[in-house]
Amino acid sequence: METTAGAQPAIPQIESLSQTRLAECYQCGKCTAGCPTAGQMDIPPTRLIRLLQLGDSDSALRANSIWQCVSCQTCTTRCPKRVDCAAVMDALRQLAFERGTLSPDERRTVLFQKAFLDNIRRHGRLNEIELIAAFKGAVFLRDRSLPFLFRDAGLAPQLQKRRKLHLVGEQAKDRGVVARIFARTTPRSTHGGAQ
Amino acid sequence: MNLGYYPGCALHGSSNDYEQSLRACLAALGVTLAEIDDWICCGATSAHSLNHKLAIALPARNLALAHRQGLAEMFAPCPMCSMQLLRAGQAMAADKRLREEIADIVEAEVDGGPRVLNLIQVFQRIGLDKLKGAVRTPLQDLKPACYYGCLLVRPPTVVDFDDAEQPQSMEAIVTALGAKPVAWSYKTECCGAGMTMAKTETVLELSGRILANAVAHGANCLVVACPMCHVNLDMKQADAGAFLRTKFDLPVYYLSDMVGMALGLGAADMGIDRHFVVGGGN
Numbered sequence: 301m302e303t304t305a306g307a308q309p310a311i312p313q314i315e316s317l318s319q320t321r322l323a324e325c326y327q328c329g330k331c332t333a334g335c336p337t338a339g340q341m342d343i344p345p346t347r348l349i350r351l352l353q354l355g356d357s358d359s360a361l362r363a364n365s366i367w368q369c370v371s372c373q374t375c376t377t378r379c380p381k382r383v384d385c386a387a388v389m390d391a392l393r394q395l396a397f398e399r400g401t402l403s404p405d406e407r408r409t410v411l412f413q414k415a416f417l418d419n420i421r422r423h424g425r426l427n428e429i430e431l432i433a434a435f436k437g438a439v440f441l442r443d444r445s446l447p448f449l450f451r452d453a454g455l456a457p458q459l460q461k462r463r464k465l466h467l468v469g470e471q472a473k474d475r476g477v478v479a480r481i482f483a484r485t486t487p488r489s490t491h492g493g494a495q
Numbered sequence: 496m497n498l499g500y501y502p503g504c505a506l507h508g509s510s511n512d513y514e515q516s517l518r519a520c521l522a523a524l525g526v527t528l529a530e531i532d533d534w535i536c537c538g539a540t541s542a543h544s545l546n547h548k549l550a551i552a553l554p555a556r557n558l559a560l561a562h563r564q565g566l567a568e569m570f571a572p573c574p575m576c577s578m579q580l581l582r583a584g585q586a587m588a589a590d591k592r593l594r595e596e597i598a599d600i601v602e603a604e605v606d607g608g609p610r611v612l613n614l615i616q617v618f619q620r621i622g623l624d625k626l627k628g629a630v631r632t633p634l635q636d637l638k639p640a641c642y643y644g645c646l647l648v649r650p651p652t653v654v655d656f657d658d659a660e661q662p663q664s665m666e667a668i669v670t671a672l673g674a675k676p677v678a679w680s681y682k683t684e685c686c687g688a689g690m691t692m693a694k695t696e697t698v699l700e701l702s703g704r705i706l707a708n709a710v711a712h713g714a715n716c717l718v719v720a721c722p723m724c725h726v727n728l729d730m731k732q733a734d735a736g737a738f739l740r741t742k743f744d745l746p747v748y749y750l751s752d753m754v755g756m757a758l759g760l761g762a763a764d765m766g767i768d769r770h771f772v773v774g775g776g777n
Binding site for chain 1: 505510538540556571602649650693769
């Protein structure tokens with residue numbers, strides 16, 4: 301397992317971002333037991349925390365499971381040791397994104413999150429149609445999957461009929477401040493790894 | 496009652512039926528909403544997944560805008576927004592250096608933001624007795640499964656609302672309206688949340704299980720207080736049924752729809768006619 305050259309050690313960063321002491325976990329397994337997506341995960345939450353306790357952040361950062369987590373907060377809520385497992389998942393996603401150590405199977409989820417943030421950065425408020433177009437386009441450029449590109453196409457007239465489709469999205473008036481907030485909070489080294 | 500109002504992107508997008516519903520219902524109850532001037536997106540799952548600082552800054556900007564408008568309380572009907580607003584407020588309250596840094600980032604004074612309320616809390620504030628007294632059409636034929644999902648009640652350290660495992664606040668409200676809520680097992684299980692586009696199968700499986708459990712416990716409708724839950728359980732209901740090789744026909748109401756119906760408002764007044772699942776085999 302190679303580590304991204306020049307990167308800071310991951311584990312202190314994970315503990316700082318998640319405000320959690322990983323050593324607190326005594327491996328009871330409550331987080332995994334209550335996790336709605338543990339059944340699909342390659343490395344479920346309990347084992348992810350154990351890997352981090354053992355210093356193997358590389359395996360944790362490459363796990364599919366960090367992108368399968370739906371941030372439901374059940375693990376955090378039920379942890380008897382106050383390990384904020386959902387925040388550890390966030391920290392792992394952020395570092396995997398910044399360092400480009402993304403699991404290839406889960407790029408689609410990252411492309412969605414990235415398209416969402418790009419959309420907000422430009423408009424201040426979400427433009428749904430543009431988000432869908434940007435996300436579908438980005439996935440198509442990677443996967444060349446026509447079924448995925450056109451899946452949900454039948455939904456547009458259904459939404460239109462229900463007056464739920466807005467061809468012109470809302471925008472914040474002061475988009476300059478939104479752009480500056482993004483610039484001030486986005487590390488320069490982030491290439492997103494999702495290209 | 497006058498409340499600050501942070502609609503969030505969903506309610507001004509494809510979940511505009513939720514906004515129509517709560518505006519109609521709250522107007523009938525004499526609540527006026529003061530929308531936050533030039534509010535911006537809270538960043539939602541995408542920000543907290545990819546950029547911790549941004550996930551504090553975006554909600555912080557909105558708290559600051561509300562404060563600038565002199566609003567002591569702000570109603571955020573989307574639980575994702577409301578959790579992010581609460582989280583940002585708490586993180587800044589606990590850390591003076593962070594507060595100063597965020598003030599610079601968002602170009603606004605971030606001390607003393609408003610108290611954030613979810614939809615259930617707004618009805619609690621109005622008062623169950625007042626709601627009961629305003630009922631014109633008791634909902635006696637409805638046996639709702641009250642569905643809380645994740646972020647109304649979790650994590651309790653952030654949202655500090657009701658019981659995280661066995662909440663009862665929505666049941667108390669619909670009971671006051673004359674409905675007979677069912678006891679069921681999936682009221683706080685996740686519907687798949689914002690994965691609707693990126694991981695559709697996850698949403699179909701998780702939402703399908705919720706719908707199946709509600710039906711198994713005798714519910715004839717679901718009640719939600721979240722735009723994302725409504726999308727997954729209503730718009731995606733036919734697909735969730737197909738995914739589980741079954742067929743569901745369970746109307747999904749926003750909590751404000753329930754209150755509005757009991758007050759005698761029409762389905763079209765609240766946008767119920769714009770839901771996907773109409774019920775009754777349609």
